[in-house]
Amino acid sequence: MATRRTSDATPSPKPTAPVRPESPAPAKSATPAAVVPVVSATAAPATPAPRKRASDSKPSAPPATDKREQVSPEMRRAMIAESAYLRAERRGFAPGYEAADWLAAEVEVDTLLSAGATTASQ
Numbered sequence: 360m361a362t363r364r365t366s367d368a369t370p371s372p373k374p375t376a377p378v379r380p381e382s383p384a385p386a387k388s389a390t391p392a393a394v395v396p397v398v399s400a401t402a403a404p405a406t407p408a409p410r411k412r413a414s415d416s417k418p419s420a421p422p423a424t425d426k427r428e429q430v431s432p433e434m435r436r437a438m439i440a441e442s443a444y445l446r447a448e449r450r451g452f453a454p455g456y457e458a459a460d461w462l463a464a465e466v467e468v469d470t471l472l473s474a475g476a477t478t479a480s481q
Contacts, residue, residue: 430472439464 430438442464443457450456 435468435472438468442467 439461443460446460446464447456
């Protein structure tokens with residue numbers, strides 16, 4: 360059977376252990392890789408750098424005077440081959456003109472490369 364407490368009965372105090380002050384827990388150090396920057400939605404956007412005007416910049420060094428120095432022999436050969444192919448295509452790939460197409464393509468490519476060199480030096 361359960362007993363009922365009356366209001367005049369006071370419970371006896373429980374003995375308590377002496378309270379020791381707790382030392383704060385050591386702070387966990389975050390590694391730089393774990394740090395994530397917080398971007399505020401109200402933060403002002405970064406101001407873009409001012410644009411440079413053509414008059415602000417110093418003139419650059421002139422390009423090389425000879426485009427042949429900039430075009431490798433493999434590139435020159437590829438340009439000639441493409442030009443020769445286009446010449447053969449225009450005449451319907453009729454046989455017997457392969458050498459003439461190649462020589463004409465060489466002259467065309469060399470003229471274009473030398474014209475580019477004179478234009479670049481001016």
